[in-house]
Amino acid sequence: MDLTLKSDENIDFMIESIKNKLQLVNRDILKASSFSTERYDELHDIYKMVNKMPSFSIRDMEAILEELRALRND
Template sequence: MRNLSEATAENVEYMIEEIKMKLRMASGAAMQASNFDIARYEDIKDIYDIIASKDKFSISEVEALVSEIGQLRK
């Protein structure tokens, strides 16, 4: 398992890729790790933790999570 306790660009990239995969985002190409500021690391990790803890999501949950992620972009 990856150590996500450090706020690094590599960890942001890893979490964003995992979020895209888990949510099966059709518009995943629009969500590049480079679009996120390392200063928002804890917020990104909070969303990652929520997504990592569940196997399935309702449509409304996906929409809410994608909206939250969108607000974290630069």
């Protein structure tokens, strides 16, 4: 998968990957349909950062989720 291409499919892949990495219990708080390709680069940066981190504190998770909330369309 080429994540340099801005597409809804890539957004879906990155959101699912972030949810898995953060081990979210309430997976419905992040929906790929809430993100647009207009903010793709910021989402891609968060995706890369999350995948580099070996583990997350509660504060890390809260900060990541807050950044993702700021990128949503709704």
